[in-house]
Each structure stands twice: as C-alpha cells, then as structure tokens.
Amino acid sequence: MSAxxxxxxAAGRDLFLVRVARRRDEAIDICSFELVDPAGKALxxxxxxxxxxxxxxxxxxxxxxxxxxxxxAGRFAIGVLRHSDSRGGSIDMxxxxxxxxxxGITGPRNNFPLVPEAQKSILLAGGIGVTPMLxxxxxxxxxxxxxxxxxxxRSIERTAFRSWLSAAPYAKRVSFYFDDDPGRKVDxxxxxxxxxxxxxxxxxxxxxxxxxxxxxxxxxEWEEGCIHFEYFSPAPVDAAGxxxxxxxxxxxxxxxxxxxxxxxxxxxxxxxIEIPVSCEQGVCGTCLTRVLEGIPDHRDTYQxxxxxxxxxxxxxxxxxxxxxxxxxxx
Ligand code: FES
Numbered sequence: 001m002s003a004x005x006x007x008x009x010a011a012g013r014d015l016f017l018v019r020v021a022r023r024r025d026e027a028i029d030i031c032s033f034e035l036v037d038p039a040g041k042a043l044x045x046x047x048x049x050x051x052x053x054x055x056x057x058x059x060x061x062x063x064x065x066x067x068x069x070x071x072x073a074g075r076f077a078i079g080v081l082r083h084s085d086s087r088g089g090s091i092d093m094x095x096x097x098x099x100x101x102x103x104g105i106t107g108p109r110n111n112f113p114l115v116p117e118a119q120k121s122i123l124l125a126g127g128i129g130v131t132p133m134l135x136x137x138x139x140x141x142x143x144x145x146x147x148x149x150x151x152x153x154r155s156i157e158r159t160a161f162r163s164w165l166s167a168a169p170y171a172k173r174v175s176f177y178f179d180d181d182p183g184r185k186v187d188x189x190x191x192x193x194x195x196x197x198x199x200x201x202x203x204x205x206x207x208x209x210x211x212x213x214x215x216x217x218x219x220x221e222w223e224e225g226c227i228h229f230e231y232f233s234p235a236p237v238d239a240a241g242x243x244x245x246x247x248x249x250x251x252x253x254x255x256x257x258x259x260x261x262x263x264x265x266x267x268x269x270x271x272x273i274e275i276p277v278s279c280e281q282g283v284c285g286t287c288l289t290r291v292l293e294g295i296p297d298h299r300d301t302y303q304x305x306x307x308x309x310x311x312x313x314x315x316x317x318x319x320x321x322x323x324x325x326x327x328x329x330x
Contacts, residue, residue, distance in 0.1 A: 021099065052064060060278055
C-alpha cells in the first residue's frame with residue numbers, strides 16, 4: 001500500500017497513519033500486525049480491552065482489539081482472523097497489507113474495560129476473541145491481580161499467540177482447550193460453577209460462543225453486572241417487535257417512513273440521500289449520524305454505553321427509533 005492521505009476526520013474521529021512494522025502468521029488463517037507511528041513518535045495511550053478502527057487498503061473499516069499490554073507503549077499489536085464468510089475486510093488485511101505499509105486508524109477506544117475493583121477476573125476467549133484477553137492478561141499480571149485465562153479454539157493449529165502465552169510470566173494462569181481433542185475440551189459449567197460478587201467474567205469470541213457462555217452463566221446465577229461481553233459481530237437483536245417510524249431530514253424538512261425490516265440507510269439511499277456505510281452492522285461507526293430530535297433505538301456495538309445514552313447520534317445502518325420520528329442532521 002502506498003502512503004495514504006494526511007490526517008482527516010472519519011466518522012467524527014481523527015484518522016491518523018501508522019506503519020506496519022511487523023506482520024506474522026500466528027495460526028491457520030490468523031495474522032498479527034504490529035503498528036507503529038511512521039515518525040517513531042508515541043502512539044496514544046490505551047487501557048486493556050481497547051480496540052482501534054483500521055481503514056484497510058480496500059476501503060473497509062474494521063475494528064481490531066489491541067493485544068499488547070497498555071504498558072507496552074509505542075506500538076499497537078492486533079490479530080486478524082481471515083473469515084471464510086468475510087465481507088472483505090479481513091481478506092483485504094491478509095492479502096494486501098505488508099510490512100512497511102501505511103494504514104489509517106482511529107482510536108483507541110474501550111468498549112470492554114476491566115473492572116478495577118474486581119477481586120478475581122476470569123478471561124474466557126473463543127478463537128480470535130483471545131486478542132483483547134491478551135492485553136487484559138498482560139495488564140492484570142503486571143498489576144499482580146488474581147486472574148485466569150481460558151482459551152478455547154477448534155484445534156492447536158488454529159490457536160494464535162500460543163507461544164506468547166506459553167512463554168508469558170503468567171503462563172501458569174492460562175489454560176488451552178481444543179474442540180478436536182476430547183481430552184482438552186472446555187467444561188464451561190465447571191469453570192463458571194462458583195459465581196461470587198468479587199469475581200468478574202470477561203468473554204470474547206464468536207457470537208455462538210458468547211451466547212453459550214451467557215446462557216450457562218445465567219443458569220448458574222451469575223449476576224449480570226459481573227459478566228462482560230465483547231461482540232466482534234453485531235450483538236443479537238430481537239427484531240420481532242420492530243415497527244415503522246419516520247425520519248425527518250433537517251436541511252429539507254422531508255420525512256421518510258422506515259418500515260420494519262428495512263434500515264434507515266437503505267430507505268434514504270433509495271430516495272437519493274446517501275449516508276456512507278461500511279460494515280452495515282453497527283460495528284464500524286462509518287454511518288454515525290447526528291440526531292437532533294427523537295430517541296434512537298441503538299443497535300450498534302460501536303458506541304460506548306455513555307455515548308448511546310446521550311441519544312444525540314446513532315448508526316442508521318442498523319439502529320431504529322424509540323419515538324415515532326427522528327430528526328436527523330442531514
Ligand atoms: S456502516 Fe458500520 S456502523 Fe453503520
């Protein structure tokens with residue numbers, strides 16, 4: 001990739017350039033990339049569980065968790081799974097990003113922070129969901145905290161960062177589980193059998209894995225406030241009760257009806273109003289649009305909870321409305 005444009009604003013946040021200092025194959029279909037400032041300057045600080053938005057050479061915007069510990073300043077390390085059902089972003093990263101290339105990124109942001117008061121932390125990773133857990137484990141280990149990392153994958157060949165974890169000072173606090181090894185399968189119910197209010201559970205992985213853990217934790221009477229999830233893909237939404245609503249375009253006063261089952265971006269595009277989109281799943285923030293009146297029904301995983309609570313912007317690619325009409329700053 002050649003040098004991209006200088007700093008611009010994307011989705012309301014500053015986009016800046018980083019250089020790919022190192023690229024490495026970590027497991028089948030998983031690469032890691034180490035990103036540094038092109039001029040050798042410091043990168044913005046971050047906390048464990050943070051992610052960055054990467055603007056790929058092909059124009060996709062994808063979120064990747066930072067793997068390195070927050071104390072490991074000067075670089076951002078990410079791991080990228082080449083999804084077989086990729087909409088393009090992960091394939092673009094695998095095929096077109098090489099050492100020395102420049103990439104635009106925004107962030108870091110943290111939708112998945114550790115709870116500082118936790119007496120014990122259980123980190124439960126499914127596949128590529130290990131990436132934020134690596135940063136958490138690094139941080140918790142450096143802080144001398146009580147934690148355990150349980151890492152579940154389909155097979156040892158698909159287990160990224162195994163050498164990192166095996167050589168880490170906290171290696172004894174890491175357990176590996178492989179679906180294809182009957183002797184190394186995870187027993188979630190045993191792992192989660194002793195909930196208590198001082199123990200916090202962090203879960204990241206494919207949606208099916210997250211839902212399985214969520215259901216097991218609920219059955220075992222974990223308190224909701226002690227369980228923390230990060231979805232790589234959109235959080236599951238029950239759309240059964242969706243109804244029509246209206247959006248008003250503030251610059252023209254025109255009003256459009258958004259039927260159940262159709263997105264705001266789709267309806268507006270059909271009427272000649274193009275809002276830039278990328279993921280169309282509420283993950284990347286590309287479509288973020290200001291809301292001047294009305295209350296959105298947020299269905300994105302892009303905004304922080306406190307940002308959603310302000311109700312002054314929403315992701316029209318997937319979010320809907322709690323009020324009969326939203327007036328949009330368009
Ligand atoms: S297009 Fe990605 S959040 Fe809407």
